[in-house]
Amino acid sequence: KKDGKALKLALGLGAAGVIILVGIGALCVRQHRRKKIVAQLISRDLPTSPSSKGPxxxxxxxxxxxxxxxxxxxxxxxxxxxxxxxxxxxxxxxxxxxxxxxxxxxxxxxxxxxxxxxxxxxxxxxxxxxxxxxxxxxxxxxxxxxxxxxxxxxxxxxxxxxxxxxxxxxxxxxxYIPNGTVADHLHGKRSNSGLLTWHVRLRIAIETATALAYLHRKEIIHRDVKSNNILLDKNFHVKVADFGLSRLFPNDVTHVSTAPQGTPGYVDPEYHQCYHLTEKSDVYSFGVVLVELISAKKAVDISRHRHDINLANMAISRIQNQALHELVDPSLGFENDFVVKNTVTAVAGLAFRCLQQERDMRPSMEEVLEALEEIKGVRSGSDVVDIRSGTEVVDIKSDDVGLLKSIPPPFSPDSATEKWVQIKSM
Known part of the structure; x- marks a missing residue:
């Protein structure tokens, strides 16, 4: 019996050893092939069709x-x-x-x-x-x-x-796009030009949303939406750029990446935690861009208070605490211009929806575009368009019950758990 057990043990160890050796050999062969492919692509030729490279x-x-x-x-x-x-x-x-x-x-x-x-x-x-x-x-x-x-x-x-x-x-x-990036004009080397009025910023938001909605219809996820990747031509029209991280995706399929990619401050928290990639990841990043357009602040700024380093966190905190005026760029005339106040408030509400942690709670880019087009249609003296359902609500003042009264202020967008909160009338 002892001899039989010893024989079985020896056979088991031997089989395990063979499996390990085969695995190591296969790994070495794969690594060698990858290095050979890279050397060929870089030193001699433009890359061949990706179908020859493996998955x-x-x-x-x-x-x-x-x-x-x-x-x-x-x-x-x-x-x-x-x-x-x-x-x-x-x-x-x-x-x-x-x-x-x-x-x-x-x-x-x-x-x-x-x-x-x-x-x-x-x-x-x-x-x-x-x-x-x-x-x-x-x-x-x-x-x-x-x-x-x-x-x-x-x-x-x-x-x-x-x-x-x-x-x-x-x-x-x-x-060549001659007028720099949106980031340049909001908080970069061109930020003192004063050329990005609220009218221009709203148009930038609409054109960027139009581009992203088009990509999503083509089953393409950009994956690196940020103000540095939104170029402006001589007439301040948008050109979305930098598709190095973009991915094609089949209908109704969620892509799982091996590691988060993108830019700090813009990365979808659900993707960052779970590596699940959908078109709603672009929606989150676009929400950060909307807040940049409202505030002219950087997506990440370590010179701000520690709770406000991340602009998305800062925005949600201000919105929920009825302190939107603390977030808005003073150059926009938020306190003095009725139309600006109405439309900025509506865009802030839309940004809040885009910044929800759970992707199912965020609107699609088509819905975002539709909401922005409705907001653009607001005229002086008219009611604000409710971006949820097309119903009319009036201007929201800072001393009102406000946008999000029923939700306690969070530390970050991760704790926001309701899709959208009723906007109360004056």
Missing amino acids: TTSTTNYSQSNSSYSTSKYDIERGSTYFGAHVFNYEELEEATDNFNPSKQLGEGGFGTVYYGVLRDGRVVAVKRLYENNLKRVDQYMNEIEILTLILHPYLVKLYGCTSRRSRELLLVYE
């Missing part, structure tokens, strides 16, 4: 059924387009940016530095240059090309093309 992202898996893949492989062999995007010669882009002169630098995007450039045909462009060449950056590079070639909208930045197959670096070429 690195949800975009790869979902998009294998997309017709762009069947055509892109043929196109790249011809050396003319990639996912339908024009392939530029590296030397042309080097020349356009004066050898990536630091004086031409426009800013930094999600995964690269952006330079001002002029192409040989006279087009003024913005050229994004990757920080470093590794698998993650290559994935983001390929992802942005794919997303931008699938969409065309006046409020989304246009991709002109990317670097050639044999480029030394991976570069993206966009239309």
